[in-house]
């Protein structure tokens with residue numbers, strides 16, 4: 394639902410034209426929100442030259458006016474940045490500052506979601522990590538036994554025999570972020586942006602596919618994460634300061650593309 398400030402509105406009609414759900418009618422008195430199918434995408438807020446539109450129920454103080462200095466990213470730099478980021482599997486014990494974790498979460502919060510549902514929920518684990526680590530390994534072992542994944546089982550035995558010294562599930566990260574959502578697509582998109590933001594902040598990140606499987610195999614973990622059918626673990630991200638320095642990018646397989 395939107396609100397239009399009649400004092401500021403110039404009746405240019407841009408909000409009605411951009412509205413994907415056709416929820417703004419143009420009348421003789423100017424644009425009129427119909428309030429039936431608004432998806433709260435905010436296109437009308439962003440396009441209004443007079444700053445006359447606000448989303449009801451959202452904090453308008455978050456709205457940033459465009460300025461090239463603050464918003465422009467050089468495409469070459471962006472491409473290089475994305476090529477240079479690496480999965481981190483060695484972490485320092487130094488904990489990332491709270492504002493950096495919050496900036497990573499903010500990158501998730503601003504990610505697009507299907508129908509603008511914004512149903513993602515995040516569980517950030519720091520203080521519970523030692524106890525959770527054992528539960529995750531138990532879940533991973535349960536999955537590995539069920540799936541006959543001998544690679545993962547071997548790693549579980551290595552973890553147990555080393556009394557937790559060799560941990561190839563969490564790699565000594567200081568934080569885990571569980572991204573909870575009804576579907577995988579929204580969570581994957583959010584996690585990709587969060588990973589990039591983590592790297593921009595000087596943090597290291599790692600997608601933990603095995604941890605997702607561990608959660609699926611563990612009722613205790615699902616309870617801890619307060620899973621519901623609408624809010625299931627879709628992506629698990631490890632975070633922390635990296636204990637590794639990269640000197641270059643790496644090659645990838647050639648692009649597979651069909652131009653038609």
Ligand SMILES: Cc1cc2nc3c(=O)[nH]c(=O)nc-3n(C[C@H](O)[C@H](O)[C@H](O)COP(=O)(O)O)c2cc1C
Pocket residue numbers: 478479480481482599600601602603604
């Ligand atoms: C969906 C997904 C799940 C992953 N799960 C794991 C994991 O459980 N453990 C791990 O060490 N790496 C995991 N990775 C990291 C990949 O192994 C890594 O991205 C790949 O080797 C390429 O390396 P790079 O990320 O440094 O470019 C995962 C990556 C993705 C995209």
